[in-house]
Amino acid sequence: MTLLAHGVGSRTDLPIPLGLALYGAGAAILISFAALLLFWRTPRLGGPDGGRPLPGGVQRFVDSAATRRLLQAVALALLVLVVAAAVAGPAETRRNLAPWVLYVTFWVGLVPASLLLGPVWRVVNPLRLLHAVLRPVVRTAPGADRLPALGLWPAAVSLVVFLWFELVFPGRAEPGTVAAFLVGYTVVHTALALWFGEGWFARGDGFEVYSALVARLSPWARRADGRLVARNPLANASATPETPGLAAVVVVLLGSTAFDGLSRTAWWQSGPGAANDSLSGTVGLAGSIALVAALYLVGTRLSGRLAGQPVAVQPARYAASVIPIALGYTVAHYFSLLLLDGQTTWILASNPFGTPGVDLFGTYGNVVDLTAVSPDTIAYVQVGGVVAGHVAGVTLAHERALLSERHARASDQLPLVVVMVLFTVGGLGLLFGF
Amino acid sequence: MSRRSLAVPLLALPLLLAGCAGTEAPEAAEPSAATSSAPESSAPDSTSAAPTTPAEAAGTALEVQVAGGQVTGDTGRVPVPLGDRVTVTITSDAADEAHLHGYDVLADLAPGAPAELVFDATIPGVFELELHDAGTVLLTLQVS
Numbered sequence: 001m002t003l004l005a006h007g008v009g010s011r012t013d014l015p016i017p018l019g020l021a022l023y024g025a026g027a028a029i030l031i032s033f034a035a036l037l038l039f040w041r042t043p044r045l046g047g048p049d050g051g052r053p054l055p056g057g058v059q060r061f062v063d064s065a066a067t068r069r070l071l072q073a074v075a076l077a078l079l080v081l082v083v084a085a086a087v088a089g090p091a092e093t094r095r096n097l098a099p100w101v102l103y104v105t106f107w108v109g110l111v112p113a114s115l116l117l118g119p120v121w122r123v124v125n126p127l128r129l130l131h132a133v134l135r136p137v138v139r140t141a142p143g144a145d146r147l148p149a150l151g152l153w154p155a156a157v158s159l160v161v162f163l164w165f166e167l168v169f170p171g172r173a174e175p176g177t178v179a180a181f182l183v184g185y186t187v188v189h190t191a192l193a194l195w196f197g198e199g200w201f202a203r204g205d206g207f208e209v210y211s212a213l214v215a216r217l218s219p220w221a222r223r224a225d226g227r228l229v230a231r232n233p234l235a236n237a238s239a240t241p242e243t244p245g246l247a248a249v250v251v252v253l254l255g256s257t258a259f260d261g262l263s264r265t266a267w268w269q270s271g272p273g274a275a276n277d278s279l280s281g282t283v284g285l286a287g288s289i290a291l292v293a294a295l296y297l298v299g300t301r302l303s304g305r306l307a308g309q310p311v312a313v314q315p316a317r318y319a320a321s322v323i324p325i326a327l328g329y330t331v332a333h334y335f336s337l338l339l340l341d342g343q344t345t346w347i348l349a350s351n352p353f354g355t356p357g358v359d360l361f362g363t364y365g366n367v368v369d370l371t372a373v374s375p376d377t378i379a380y381v382q383v384g385g386v387v388a389g390h391v392a393g394v395t396l397a398h399e400r401a402l403l404s405e406r407h408a409r410a411s412d413q414l415p416l417v418v419v420m421v422l423f424t425v426g427g428l429g430l431l432f433g434f
Numbered sequence: 435m436s437r438r439s440l441a442v443p444l445l446a447l448p449l450l451l452a453g454c455a456g457t458e459a460p461e462a463a464e465p466s467a468a469t470s471s472a473p474e475s476s477a478p479d480s481t482s483a484a485p486t487t488p489a490e491a492a493g494t495a496l497e498v499q500v501a502g503g504q505v506t507g508d509t510g511r512v513p514v515p516l517g518d519r520v521t522v523t524i525t526s527d528a529a530d531e532a533h534l535h536g537y538d539v540l541a542d543l544a545p546g547a548p549a550e551l552v553f554d555a556t557i558p559g560v561f562e563l564e565l566h567d568a569g570t571v572l573l574t575l576q577v578s
Contacts, residue, residue: 010536011559014578266511269574370536375558375578
């Protein structure tokens with residue numbers, strides 16, 4: 001069964017109007033250069049110790065083992081239910097709960113959840129519960145010493161695997177694929193966590209790292225002393241530690257969303273991607289990620305060279321500043337999917353196994369209302385998301401430059417800003433459909 | 435701009451309600467229905483194929499042919515004005531089922547016999563028309 005580019009879905013967005021694309025691109029360019037000239041001259045977003053502490057009761061509740069284990073148990077039960085529905089539910093994708101839960105409600109819904117509530121998947125991750133149950137059997141984690149050196153590279157790999165299943169694999173929407181992926185993911189990551197220790201989840205579990213990354217733009221953070229604080233999301237993002245592999249994770253997210261946009265264009269569908277098979281999709285996905293990676297490396301290294309700083313550390317230093325740009329892309333591409341096709345999850349959840357006569361929530365007979373959000377609203381959210389992500393990205397990069405050198409020249413940041421403008425104009429071009 | 439965004443959901447509402455209630459002729463309440471053809475004569479049911487009904491005089495008429503897995507005719511990205519009555523005539527050399535995503539309209543295809551898919555383009559967006567068994571995308575409808 002051939003399906004639309006993103007895992008599942010019954011519709012894709014209309015191309016944004018040319019005028020809106022041009023306004024967005026123009027605004028991004030103007031803001032960027034105005035920012036270089038007018039922004040603050042000393043770091044001012046605050047470091048990792050800023051923020052207003054949350055009430056002690058809130059912190060005790062959030063941090064309590066009971067809360068976490070309970071939430072993880074609920075998530076584990078849902079995981080089992082979704083796998084069971086994938087195996088035993090209706091064979092047809094549009095009537096099976098599992099693909100809609102995985103590709104729409106979970107994967108896309110993780111973004112608003114993390115943006116509003118912080119790194120939710122770290123708290124809810126059902127694999128952490130599985131690991132806790134199995135840990136006494138294994139006792140030692142032989143690979144724990146080697147984990148820090150890996151940085152976030154394992155998460156980048158984990159995300160590439162998921163994104164390939166989601167965007168490329170021809171059978172991506174089949175319930176069987178979803179069941180196999182979920183079972184495989186559970187087994188592999190629980191086993192790796194037993195080998196590397198519990199720290200694996202924060203570094204190798206793609207979903208958890210994704211949630212934590214998006215949460216860098218939420219108002220919630222944890223100070224170095226463990227205290228939960230509320231603070232300016234930009235200060236939060238600015239305080240992101242320079243972990244090896246962080247840039248890779250961000251580049252993978254940005255590149256894959258770009259590929260999703262590319263594969264929806266008439267140019268791709270009638271040109272390079274006409275075959276709609278694994279090969280063209282794999283080449284397209286790898287090419288998109290490689291292009292984003294190349295641009296990012298050139299921009300950051302050139303900026304570093306102009307500033308007379310060691311070139312090798314630059315990509316890791318500026319990785320956090322690309323998080324909002326990746327987030328803007330995600331909002332632009334998946335906002336309508338979550339609101340429109342996301343309705344399917346709630347319809348099918350009323351009868352997960354397609355049993356005649358079962359209608360738990362009285363919603364099984366409902367029809368997805370594909371007119372719930374108007375095309376104008378979708379277009380404004382898309383352009384607004386991309387441009388807002390761009391502005392936040394440029395701001396963060398500027399702050400990073402000042403942090404690395406108190407009297408950084410604005411012109412040194414030009415190459416990175418130009419690359420960010422390219423990302424944004426390219427993103428708008430994809431939305432416009434060229 | 436804002437007037438259009440208001441008008442779209444309002445127009446679509448009665449259709450959706452009609453679609454939920456059953457498959458009996460929602461055309462009666464259809465404000466934009468073509469008036470040139472006789473209103474009494476079997477107006478095509480929007481949820482099933484009507485292989486022998488002649489195409490409406492107004493609206494968009496599209497044709498695709500499938501032979502040996504190759505699709506010819508109005509393939510690729512096809513723009514359609516919002517609210518138009520759309521008739522897609524599909525001729526296939528193999529038995530299959532045509533499915534328009536989003537609108538969820540289906541047509542059974544018998545080898546060699548042209549089948550028609552008739553619906554009102556009331557939902558804006560981009561939608562694929564595909565063959566269920568073969569998995570081939572016949573065309574992509576861009577309703578705006």
